[in-house]
Amino acid sequence: MHNLVIIGGGGAGLTAALTAKKTNHEADVTLITNERLSYSPCALPFVIGGEIDIEKIAKGIEEICENSGINCVIDEAISIDTEKKVVETKKRRKFPYDSLIIATGGIPRVPPIKGVDLENVFTLQRIEDAEKIIKKAKESKSAVVIGAGAVGLEVAAALTKLGLKVTLVEMFDHVLSRCLDEEFSEIIEQKLKEEGIELIMGSCVEEILGDKEVKAVRICDRDLPADIVILGTGIRPNTEIAEKAGIETVDGGIKTDGYMQTNVKDVYAAGDCVDSRSLITGRLMLSQLGTTAIRHGMTAGMNSVGGYATFEGVLNSIILKIFDLEIGRTGLTEKDAKEEEIEIVTGRIKSTTKSEYYPESKEIDVKLIFNALNRRVIGAQMIGGGEVAGKIDLAAFAIAKNACIEDIMKLKYCYTPPLTPSHNALVLAAENAFKKLRRIKEERKRRF
Amino acid sequence: MHNLVIIGGGGAGLTAALTAKKTNHEADVTLITNERLSYSPCALPFVIGGEIDIEKIAKGIEEICENSGINCVIDEAISIDTEKKVVETKKRRKFPYDSLIIATGGIPRVPPIKGVDLENVFTLQRIEDAEKIIKKAKESKSAVVIGAGAVGLEVAAALTKLGLKVTLVEMFDHVLSRCLDEEFSEIIEQKLKEEGIELIMGSCVEEILGDKEVKAVRICDRDLPADIVILGTGIRPNTEIAEKAGIETVDGGIKTDGYMQTNVKDVYAAGDCVDSRSLITGRLMLSQLGTTAIRHGMTAGMNSVGGYATFEGVLNSIILKIFDLEIGRTGLTEKDAKEEEIEIVTGRIKSTTKSEYYPESKEIDVKLIFNALNRRVIGAQMIGGGEVAGKIDLAAFAIAKNACIEDIMKLKYCYTPPLTPSHNALVLAAENAFKKLRRIKEERKRRF
Numbered sequence: 001m002h003n004l005v006i007i008g009g010g011g012a013g014l015t016a017a018l019t020a021k022k023t024n025h026e027a028d029v030t031l032i033t034n035e036r037l038s039y040s041p042c043a044l045p046f047v048i049g050g051e052i053d054i055e056k057i058a059k060g061i062e063e064i065c066e067n068s069g070i071n072c073v074i075d076e077a078i079s080i081d082t083e084k085k086v087v088e089t090k091k092r093r094k095f096p097y098d099s100l101i102i103a104t105g106g107i108p109r110v111p112p113i114k115g116v117d118l119e120n121v122f123t124l125q126r127i128e129d130a131e132k133i134i135k136k137a138k139e140s141k142s143a144v145v146i147g148a149g150a151v152g153l154e155v156a157a158a159l160t161k162l163g164l165k166v167t168l169v170e171m172f173d174h175v176l177s178r179c180l181d182e183e184f185s186e187i188i189e190q191k192l193k194e195e196g197i198e199l200i201m202g203s204c205v206e207e208i209l210g211d212k213e214v215k216a217v218r219i220c221d222r223d224l225p226a227d228i229v230i231l232g233t234g235i236r237p238n239t240e241i242a243e244k245a246g247i248e249t250v251d252g253g254i255k256t257d258g259y260m261q262t263n264v265k266d267v268y269a270a271g272d273c274v275d276s277r278s279l280i281t282g283r284l285m286l287s288q289l290g291t292t293a294i295r296h297g298m299t300a301g302m303n304s305v306g307g308y309a310t311f312e313g314v315l316n317s318i319i320l321k322i323f324d325l326e327i328g329r330t331g332l333t334e335k336d337a338k339e340e341e342i343e344i345v346t347g348r349i350k351s352t353t354k355s356e357y358y359p360e361s362k363e364i365d366v367k368l369i370f371n372a373l374n375r376r377v378i379g380a381q382m383i384g385g386g387e388v389a390g391k392i393d394l395a396a397f398a399i400a401k402n403a404c405i406e407d408i409m410k411l412k413y414c415y416t417p418p419l420t421p422s423h424n425a426l427v428l429a430a431e432n433a434f435k436k437l438r439r440i441k442e443e444r445k446r447r448f
Numbered sequence: 449m450h451n452l453v454i455i456g457g458g459g460a461g462l463t464a465a466l467t468a469k470k471t472n473h474e475a476d477v478t479l480i481t482n483e484r485l486s487y488s489p490c491a492l493p494f495v496i497g498g499e500i501d502i503e504k505i506a507k508g509i510e511e512i513c514e515n516s517g518i519n520c521v522i523d524e525a526i527s528i529d530t531e532k533k534v535v536e537t538k539k540r541r542k543f544p545y546d547s548l549i550i551a552t553g554g555i556p557r558v559p560p561i562k563g564v565d566l567e568n569v570f571t572l573q574r575i576e577d578a579e580k581i582i583k584k585a586k587e588s589k590s591a592v593v594i595g596a597g598a599v600g601l602e603v604a605a606a607l608t609k610l611g612l613k614v615t616l617v618e619m620f621d622h623v624l625s626r627c628l629d630e631e632f633s634e635i636i637e638q639k640l641k642e643e644g645i646e647l648i649m650g651s652c653v654e655e656i657l658g659d660k661e662v663k664a665v666r667i668c669d670r671d672l673p674a675d676i677v678i679l680g681t682g683i684r685p686n687t688e689i690a691e692k693a694g695i696e697t698v699d700g701g702i703k704t705d706g707y708m709q710t711n712v713k714d715v716y717a718a719g720d721c722v723d724s725r726s727l728i729t730g731r732l733m734l735s736q737l738g739t740t741a742i743r744h745g746m747t748a749g750m751n752s753v754g755g756y757a758t759f760e761g762v763l764n765s766i767i768l769k770i771f772d773l774e775i776g777r778t779g780l781t782e783k784d785a786k787e788e789e790i791e792i793v794t795g796r797i798k799s800t801t802k803s804e805y806y807p808e809s810k811e812i813d814v815k816l817i818f819n820a821l822n823r824r825v826i827g828a829q830m831i832g833g834g835e836v837a838g839k840i841d842l843a844a845f846a847i848a849k850n851a852c853i854e855d856i857m858k859l860k861y862c863y864t865p866p867l868t869p870s871h872n873a874l875v876l877a878a879e880n881a882f883k884k885l886r887r888i889k890e891e892r893k894r895r896f
Contacts (some may be wrong), residue, residue, distance in 0.1 A: 011870075040803070040865065040870055042863065042864060042865055042870075043803065043805070043865045046806070046865055046866055051806070051807070051866060052803075052805060052806060052807070052865065053805070056805040057805055279860070289863070290863055290870055291860070291861060291862070291863045291870070294870065294871070312858065314860065315860040317860045317861060317862040318862055319862035319863065319864045319867055319868060320864055321864055321866045321867050326867060328862055330860065330862070355488070355491065355500075357491070357500060357501070357504035357505050358494070358499070358500055359499065359500070387837065387838060388867070389835065389838060389861075389862055389867050389868045390835060390837060390838010390839055390841065390842060391838055391841075392861075392862045393838065393839075393842055393859060393860075393861045393862060393872065393874075394838060394841055394842040394845055396859065396860040396861065396862070397842055397845060397846065397851075397855075397856075397859055397860075398845065398849075399860075400855070400858065400859075400860060401846075401849045401851060401855060403845075403849060407845075407848070407849060408845075410760065410848065411841060411844065411845055411848075412727070412739070412762065412763040412765045412778065412841075412844040412845075412847075412848060413739060413765055413837075413840075413841045413844065414739070414765040414766055414767035414776055414778070414837055414840045414841060414844070415490065415737070415738055415739045415767065416490060416767045416768055416769055417488065417490055417491045417494055417500065417505075418494055418499060418769045419767055419769050419774060419836070419837050420767060420837045422459075422488055422490075422738055422739070422742065423742070424841065426841075
């Protein structure tokens with residue numbers, strides 16, 4: 001009987017276990033996890049904001065495993081012997097394997113700031129973190145969120161909804177600066193300010209102040225009062241056990257091939273601890289998203305027990321809800337494209353979510369990015385009051401299918417006034433880019 | 449100077465005029481229309497239901513034309529001399545043309561039922577119709593809507609919202625029977641009944657009763673009281689002027705080539721009076737949608753003044769909002785595919801609009817239809833509490849790009865609990881179809 005061991009019970013690990021068991025009923029699948037609960041960490045900011053009940057998001061991993069014929073071991077893997085093919089745990093148990101999946105996830109990055117270990121300075125990765133934050137937030141008046149990535153923004157919004165005075169601090173000049181181009185970051189910044197969040201961009205926290213508990217955060221010679229501090233400074237791949245076992249990493253993440261196999265035969269890896277490849281550029285990059293973890297897990301789970309699946313790459317399709325704004329992106333930003341030295345043409349349009357005369361219609365701002373040479377769509381960004389998810393998914397599909405400007409201009413979209421406008425925003429954005437390309441063409445002509 | 453004349457100021461005609469003027473600023477563009485207002489007829493049911501203010505949907509055609517340098521003639525074209533290239537109007541004016549666009553739209557079908565000409569029996573095509581219906585509805589208690597197509601359903605819902613007791617009568621066995629497969633029609637029928645609408649399917653009205661005004665509708669030996677009757681029995685292409693001029697029609701609609709040119713040189717046609725071709729089967733069909741009219745108009749407008757554009761075909765992507773249900777479809781239904789003798793495999797899934805634990809999450813029911821031989825997606829149907837438009841557009845894009853099951857399974861979708869579930873419904877539906885295909889494969893193997 002084939003013996004599969006999986007280290008880690010997060011989205012990637014559990015998906016891998018379930019997929020492996022479905023792929024090969026005969027396989028013996030063992031999941032080693034130090035968590036008893038399965039949940040989407042993406043839900044935690046909304047749990048903090050009071051939008052989701054905490055008890056609704058989690059299911060017991062042991063129960064899931066039992067129902068699916070998976071052996072669940074609540075323990076922590078501490079070493080892998082890739083020669084003898086054995087995993088050893090903290091409780092000194094040994095698990096031999098025929099194939100292994102490493103799904104150890106990520107560890108919140110804690111910036112080396114003085115005072116970062118004071119009480120009420122939190123990271124947000126686990127359900128226990130959310131519980132602690134909720135408890136402390138109830139008796140807090142002010143919060144400082146460090147890091148304006150997705151989680152930082154979501155938590156800043158959540159704490160604001162709870163009535164706290166929130167300051168958001170970011171090292172880069174803009175929020176979501178790695179996902180969006182400036183003009184889109186600025187729309188969000190405007191919104192955050194309107195909601196009463198103070199933004200301090202392009203600055204690093206100098207010190208977190210307090211005796212036992214945090215009292216304030218020092219930045220740019222100001223002491224911002226803070227009853228609670230959230231570190232939204234991202235997560236780093238948890239590769240310790242893999243690296244100790246001689247498994248190759250690149251830029252912090254475990255390197256895998258298109259089957260999610262590491263450089264060591266029969267050892268696979270999946271989820272936040274793993275590098276992905278950009279579907280557009282082919283370059284290695286981190287894609288620490290729930291959706292990526294699921295695909296990693298499915299691919300590794302299948303291949304590790306004799307199935308066949310490939311992981312072709314990522315576009316980092318992301319959607320966020322910050323107050324009533326829906327923010328979406330996929331593929332390359334204009335900045336990314338410049339770094340890659342891709343000549344681009346962009347199309348941008350402001351449209352509406354429904355027919356403009358329909359009472360509940362809201363604005364939507366769409367930007368599409370095309371390779372100017374082969375006219376292929378390579379990126380999309382949008383912010384609006386609705387309808388963002390479907391459009392981002394469509395743009396991602398178009399990128400994956402190598403669609404060009406004309407393909408999007410010809411989109412056979414649907415229309416009814418209470419749900420959509422008569423002119424589709426993606427089509428309008430593509431038309432906008434098309435006109436720019438024509439102008440480039442005409443200008444070149446005119447020179448001769 | 450090139451002289452373009454356009455007959456008809458609806459969506460197709462006006463779009464053609466505006467596109468022509470943009471394409472060729474030098475062209476002399478004359479729009480002959482018997483309507484002074486431009487509006488989307490798709491908005492009228494929602495005007496009746498009180499969701500949209502009537503004054504917000506319409507703009508003056510003369511003003512639009514003036515702002516764009518188009519000559520607007522409020523008159524009615526009554527004949528075309530394709531030899532002399534002249535259009536004559538009711539007011540006996542003659543308009544010579546170099547190229548002509550016929551955009552005469554459609555005429556509501558009035559079934560040959562006794563009593564159909566009684567007062568308070570209405571069709572719904574023009575803004576005046578909506579005004580009359582609104583006025584009469586205010587003093588009415590009961591309504592019969594004849595025809596359960598898109599407009600019939602929308603008006604039935606609108607009148608129900610206004611407090612009328614509504615009966616919906618349909619000749620075919622199901623609502624929207626030409627757009628949807630039975631199991632999806634049945635979901636809508638269930639909803640309509642829950643909202644208090646009586647459905648009489650598979651039956652024809654025998655007589656409309658009353659003296660001067662309608663009093664009742666006789667059907668299946670029952671006399672249904674009716675203060676108001678709406679004929680939602682579709683529209684037929686208005687091809688009278690075209691046919692008189694010797695322009696070819698097929699199955700009721702004007703036949704055009706891929707440039708929207710009729711069989712007569714320099715005479716183009718666009719909108720509800722014109723046949724389209726199915727993008728999937730290549731067959732001629734009617735596609736009397738606002739979105740089709742716009743694309744027809746853009747194509748004809750461009751080609752008629754020296755531009756270049758093609759119209760490649762339609763998928764009849766439709767979305768409707770009936771009460772709180774969003775109903776969408778694109779491409780072929782299972783029924784259509786059977787008629788075309790295409791071997792199919794379908795994928796169906798019930799999912800949620802947001803993460804299932806998010807409070808505002810609603811159900812969504814998705815069906816994808818694939819050609820079982822080449823695995824290409826050829827149709828989609830869905831009904832849900834939200835997020836339908838984006839998914840229909842994505843499915844339509846996938847059909848147009850010849851995408852197959854695997855392409856949809858690999859969709860790089862976005863995810864955040866308050867807006868989308870962690871597993872995309874289109875991906876799940878494709879996976880469902882994929883499993884069925886695998887089962888077919890395995891069954892075939894087993895036979896040997």
